[in-house]
Amino acid sequence: MADITITPRTRSRTRLERPRLHKVILLNDDFTPRDFVVKVLQGEFRMDEPQAHKVMQTAHQRGVCVVAVFARDIAETKATNATEAGRARGYPLLFTTEPEE
Ligand code: TYC
Numbered sequence: 001m002a003d004i005t006i007t008p009r010t011r012s013r014t015r016l017e018r019p020r021l022h023k024v025i026l027l028n029d030d031f032t033p034r035d036f037v038v039k040v041l042q043g044e045f046r047m048d049e050p051q052a053h054k055v056m057q058t059a060h061q062r063g064v065c066v067v068a069v070f071a072r073d074i075a076e077t078k079a080t081n082a083t084e085a086g087r088a089r090g091y092p093l094l095f096t097t098e099p100e101e
Helices: 034-045 049-062 072-088
Strands: 021-027 064-071 094-099
Touching: 021 034, 021 049, 021 072, 034 049, 034 064, 034 072, 049 064, 064 072, 072 094
Parallel strands: none
Antiparallel strands: 021 064, 021 094
């Protein structure tokens, strides 16, 4: 049998945690028209009309709805753009982000 030389590892391998995903959350308000919310969801989150309507309706009834989940910078950019689309029209429409557990 051949001799086997085992070289001990001198540096320990650091396991990197996978970066946490972030939720984009839509908040209800009393002023933004429903159709406008649906259009923003379609435009910024690439949803079709029935999907966007469902998300809008959930936020309208429950106060909040998770729109989608992304890497942090993408979630923040989309939430900012979508909030800004409402602000540009004078609506208080608000999207926020939070890390997934
Ligand atoms: N509540 C709004 C209205 O009655 C519609 C709306 C739905 C606004 C969802 C924001 O996230 C929202 N016009």
